[in-house]
Amino acid sequence: MSARIGFLLLAGLAAALAVFPWVGDLIGERFPTSYELRLVMRAMILGIVAIGLNILVGYAGLVSLGQAALYGLGAHVAALLALKAGFPFVPALVLSVLIPAAVGAMLAFPTVRVRGVYLAVITIAFGLVFVNILREWVSFTGGASGLVGIPRPTILGERLGATRSMSFNYYYLIMLFLLASVAVQAALVRSRYGRAMRAAAQSENAARALGINVVAIRTLAFAISAGFAGLGGGLFANLALFVNYETFTFTTSIELLLMVILGGSGTLAGPLVGTTVLFSSTQFLQGLGEWQTFGYGVLLALVLFILPRGIVGSLMRRGGSGETSRATGAWPNWVDGLEPVTARHDDAGQATLAVRGLTLRFGGLTAVNDVTMEVRAGTVHALIGPNGAGKSSLLNVVSGFYPATLGTVTVFGETAGGLPPYVLARRGIARTFQNTELFGQMTVLENVLVGQHPHFRASFLETVLRLPRFRREEREAMAEARRLLQFVGLSAFADDEARNLPFGHQRRLEIARALALRPKLLLLDEPAAGLTHGEIEDLVALIRGLADRGMTIVLVEHHVDMIMAVSDRVTVLDYGEVIADGPPATIQADPRVIEAYFGHATLPAQKVEA
């Protein structure tokens, strides 16, 4: 579904919602009554909550099983502020968004640090405790009888009514909020925030290596979804003018989740479609009586088995583009405008990376033992050694993925020990992975855009409101991403999902994505593995070209020919220790290196063959 069709459908929905209260006047029937009007208003409110949940589930890849409690929290904040503190409608509504968002952040931060699953557990628990408190703390929440007599909301002295016969301007207010929510969702998803959420969900390691603070982005995602839930709650309290815990139980949380998944999580239209379908079928489910909850369980299972992508996701899949053979461009293709990629670099001769006395132990295993090495700016420094020599481990320490047991790492003249990968990435260290780590379900272009994450300056608010600075930065990022794809010859594949690329192309994409960071130091972990001879030659030209333009490159590789062709200096590791260090020609002749690779040369009769 293209953006255009989506926009038309949305406009159609908006028009239908706007006309709905007047249908009776057009066809001359008493329809809708206040009851039906309220049903639609409640559906719109649930739609707002579902949109928030979609950002969490569909984009950030996290599950909340307590969304109803956050919805309820918003409702109770609005109700309590109006009843006990005499707050006017607007400030109470603002707080009914902000308080759940803050609570959401507090729930998310401790849990998403470790595993996403924990968030699901904590949210269920939060939901149960929330209902428990509402039920037991009768003096504050009214217990089972709830909070009654919430005053009818007013804006600028205008009473907001919700009845067919009198006035129903509250209906249009809810509709405006729903449309605004749709717009915010769309803006968010197509911004660095949405891309970072998806990236963190699809490959946490790659996201961290590209300067994304995974914990922060997940916490943000949950805070946003909680804010939407709170908004829905605030609107609900002012519609029903009565709240109690029964509306916000675990069953409602499951219902909300079902709406998102049924409609299609991770699609813009999904939550709206899901809400509409499920809300219409609640009438049927209610007819099941004591088997109603069972019905929800069956429905959830059925959707997951039959329609895992949801209604919208499945429709979009069907309309996939016909496969055409496309031309892969030559690479490296130094197009105009690429200069900024290599523009920031250390002065030649300076030590870009200095490792001193570095030791890395995993339990009793010493992977890296007292390594000291220096990489000068603008050079290609190869790191070689037999399998298990500690090359990748060293790379992982330098990029912040493993904490060093002993020793220091200095990058760009500053100590880097103990800093997390995303901070180092922002300072200018980019890397690729031995087993390519792409964001498989994002397009090729989006993968490169994720690499530009740290360059954006537009604030969250500017992004959500699509203010000029956000638009300009997004345009510039898009142009640079396209240039980088041209650089590696993948322009024709820009809109493919990355996981569908052939292997060699995936390697190219990973390099383009790393370059999007505009790194000063590029760490390549076996970039030639699995490439054809021709591709390796291109890769050599690319690496050489980057170094000639000032970038510093550390290369972990096995291909001896390639190392000889491309490196300025070679460090050889064996059993975690440096056994040789020098220019390629010297290394090639070093007996210790030959021994490390081919075993003992003590028996003179045995000839070492290369």
Place this chain on the structure above:
Amino acid sequence: MEAVIQYLLTGLSAGSVYGLIALGFYVMWSAAKAVNFTYGEMFMLGGVLTVVLMELGLPLPVAALTAIAAAALAGAVIERVFVRPFNQESNAIGWMLTTIAVGIMIEASTTATYGPLGRPLPSPLAEEPLRIGGSGIYPQELLLPVAAILITLALEFFYRRTVLGRAMRAVSFNRVAAGLVGIDADRITLLAFAMAGALGALAGFLVAPVIQASASMGVIVGLKGFMVAIIAGIANARGVVVVGILYGIAEKLIEGFLSTAARDAIGFTLMILLLLLFPQGLFGRAEVRKV
């Protein structure tokens, strides 16, 4: 003082239940890096099925064993049908949702057929309370910590000393490598879920004489058991049981000195704070994420 002893004793027994449930989560998590999210329903089946089978005229031991076997089977079916197909990618979340769907179905259908109210499970150990320094406790309740300790020791023995247990640890450590040395990782995982099912049902059967067997008895206990396992770090059997017992005691103390409403709110806040301070859990080690 008497009150405190009473809280400690009942806390010990309630905490043992959390410990046993947490142990089940640990067994599943080690094998699959996924769990039956609504594992509390296995616990419920242990209690409810025993009651139903006894009402049908079976003697207690037969009824209990049948219930435990049924829960083991249910655990295995859930793994095969609802977890395995939805746990293929490393960041998969599908298994969470599918197991929740199953849990809802089990609980809702039990409520509709067995009824929403709890029924007693007669036990000779829950008739006359023991008097310990002025506080009363049923022998049945004291059975729970004994069972928790014995099962923990048995599980540790199983993991360390038997071929099957070692295979299970190998799968937990590295699924692919275990496969390379000829261990059928899928079957081991299936077995782990069956074991967990039996363990949950056993806990449900043991506690039913004290709390009555009802369709909803598993939800909260299952959830708290999961939280306990997380706080402990899902790293070893001893750790989860110890944290379970401590949490049970803490709950009873809060309940006794404050109120039932405060119990869950404080307990929950405590858990969040602990997780904030010890992201890897109290007994968990920071795992090095393989890059």
